[in-house]
Amino acid sequence: MSRIGEWIAPRRLGPDFRWLLASSWTSNIGDGIALAASPLLIASLTSSPLLVAAGAAMQFLPWLLFGLFAGAVADRYDRRTLVMLANGSRAVVVAGLVGFLVTGQATVGIVLAVAFLYGTAEVFADTAGSTLLPMIVRGADLGVGNARLQAGFLVGNQLAGPPLGAFLFAAGAFWPFLVQILCVTLAVLLIARIARTTKSDDDAPVTVRGGRPIREGLRWLRGNPPVRTLVVIILVFNVTWAAPWSILVLYATERLGMGPVGFGALTTASAIGGIAATVAFGWLERRLSFATLMRVCLTLEVLMHLGFAVTTVPAVALAIMVGFGAYAFVWATISTTVRQRLVPLPLQGRIAAVNMVGVFGGLVIGQLLGGILAQSFGITAPWWFAFAGSAITLVVIWRSISAIAAAPPAADAPR
CATH class of the missing domain: 1.20.1250.20 (MFS general substrate transporter like domains)
Incomplete structure (x- = not known):
């Protein structure tokens, strides 16, 4: 090879x-x-x-x-x-x-x-x-x-x-x-x-008494604080993220004056940042703990919402978007990895599904809020909402991140 x-x-x-x-x-x-x-x-x-x-x-x-x-x-x-x-x-x-x-x-x-x-x-x-x-x-x-x-x-x-x-x-x-x-x-x-690959039934069983499969998965999630907290973090940060992103095209054309091509450039800049993070991820994983990386990623999201709220310069917005793509890639990779390590194999599907429902539920709620805020208070209002909401959330869950990253893997996790 x-x-x-x-x-x-x-x-x-x-x-x-x-x-x-x-x-x-x-x-x-x-x-x-x-x-x-x-x-x-x-x-x-x-x-x-x-x-x-x-x-x-x-x-x-x-x-x-x-x-x-x-x-x-x-x-x-x-x-x-x-x-x-x-x-x-x-x-x-x-x-x-x-x-x-x-x-x-x-x-x-x-x-x-x-x-x-x-x-x-x-x-x-x-x-x-x-x-x-x-x-x-x-x-x-x-x-x-x-x-x-x-x-x-x-x-x-x-x-x-x-x-x-x-x-x-x-x-x-x-x-x-x-x-x-x-x-x-x-x-x-x-x-x-x-x-x-095998049937989940062939894996080590997870005993959760009384309930149908979906209810069993939700009961396990409720009883596992690290994974439960991680799902809540993803839900809340998707609400705050989706609010300004729902009106990104208007922000790019009206506030930044970038036009349709500039709007496309913003999304491309995000992908470029993600690709750069792909190259750097192995280096980051070897040198920094997951708890540190998670905190850095969420802190950068708070700061970048603030940057979008105050800037009117297209070049600055493009630079912020490159940074966003980079830390979003690192966060997505780490959060998925942590969840997969902590969830027993027979429950991987149900907990992954709860996570994705939280992601898309957060997107729907955030997009609705973003439209309402922009319509009522102006184009930058969703960015200020995202900044304040994500900052408050980060303060609340700051100490919990260590517990999430340090939680022992599931007994049947791959070694």
């Missing part, structure tokens, strides 16, 4: 990790293509802001409706098979959309229905997929494994996929979705090569 290949997928993580990584990166490219092509398609079919916004809402609604159930399913059945079935379902749904586009029968209603069905399949694919890494690598390697998976999300979903999706859409409305089908299908074939 070349030096670059060894850095991307270290040999010590094993061949199963390489298949998982290749599948994840391929799927993220397809999702990134759809990230740009889907809103372009809806906008080409309607000028209604409500319907355009409804397309975006389809990304969140399935998580709120089916997230907990998907977690219970992931803990009951073979997780690799679930990922393959869910991704296969996504390919079939998009193939139906391509059929409507080719025949000229596509309508906004059909596109929204496809988005909902696709999002539902994605809930099951992502929930089951999030449990695979702890099953195939040692606990000591979860950090680097999550970092490489996050890198694929940054490059495929945020950096390379969207411009490719826009380019393909310009060539023909069905082209980006056809390429997406190919990406998702390839992801299924790659995940099929993983050898070491």
